[in-house]
Amino acid sequence: MAIISKQPFVQDPSATESFQRIQDAAPVVDSLRTVHAVVIGGGTGAPVSIKTLLSMGVHTSAVVAMADDGGSTGLLREEANVTPPGDVRKCLTAFAENPQDPLVQAFKYRFQFANEHTLGNLMLSALEHATGSFPEAIKICEGLLHTRGHVYPSTLDKVILCGRTRDGQTITGQSALSHSPTALDTVWLRSDVPAEAYPDAIKAICEADLIVLGPGSLFTSIIPNLLVPGIIDAIRASKGKTLFVCSLADMQGETWGLSAEEHVDALLAHGMRGLLDYVLVHTPRPLQPKSMETGSFQAVREAHGAQGEPTDMNLRGRKIRPVPITYEAAQRIERKGPLVIARNLVDPQRPTWHDPIALREAFTGVLRICRSPQM
DSSP: OOOOOSOSEEEOOOOHHHHGGGGGSOOOOGGGGGOEEEEEEOTTTHHHHHHHHHHTTOEEEEEEOOOOOSHHHHHHHHHHOOOOOHHHHHHHHHHBSOTTOHHHHHHTEEETTTTTEEHHHHHHHHHHHHHSOHHHHHHHHHHHHTBSSEEEESBSSOOEEEEEETTSOEEESHHHHHTOSSOEEEEEEEOSSOOOBOHHHHHHHHTOSEEEEOSSOIIIIIHHHHTSTTHHHHHHHOSSEEEEEOOSEEOSGGGTTOOHHHHHHHHIIIIITTTOOEEEEEOSSOOOTTOOOOOOOTTSGGGOOGGGOOOOEEETTEEEEEOOOOHHHHHHHHHTSOEEEEEOOEETTEEEEEOHHHHHHHHHHHHHHHHSTTO
């Protein structure tokens, strides 16, 4: 009998413990119960905004990128020719009414003895095959997990993400791009037939009061949605305001060394020019003119460099770097259109995660601005 030397069942990393604190926070504001929001993204970032908005009582849905080709999703996409399930699965579990439900927990199980597949990925792929429809597979899983919102793929067409780095290299594939040796400059979608946006995704965007981009990987989770023909048009037609939640730190090559201003510039260059209303950035202290403070994490005290300049950090063997923002950069961003909202957003226990309470307060502030008579 074979002996398995490692745990056969593990769960994907999540911020479940961090978001437990939201349940004990102040009750939701009744006026927000009529608000509809849509989160555009994927990966591990979109669930952060989903859980935060749900904790506020906001009606929430998600539009998810369909370019993932790494890990379990990549294997299923290549070997079973299915629609990428991974990012949809992560959003479905974020929407689950009871995160501690055994089925919700099992949905996140990753089988180390079976090519690292997750149960959720296998279920979505099997249901897509059984029903002949990926949206139907999602609806069935929404019922099983008792989700409090809906997840929509940005497109049902088979797309491949391609990109060019800032030093001129061309890279094909979402997984390869996310681990690019240098920061990316531009990305685009390639497909055998012209890709079309999924109609329900378009409807959710058009009807939203608030459109949240991120947090998450800029070029491989957020922007791929915007590249699908019809998505940008839906944002333009929507009555809602748009909010970009900038990442706290870089852990992958795709944005390595880019400032918050360069993150915004990338969004503007990929279709969001004139469409971005708010940018939420992290700073541990109020931004001041000519300040040298650029966003080093107070939670990692030894990471502070001379005069408060950002310093590379090492977190459990992973190299990370804070995304810098200065007073002058914030002014330049605002001259391009969006209002910059700077807050201390870092989770003191997890310096690459947003603090859910701080994020909730920031979202509430944005919604109050959106709903004020002057806006």
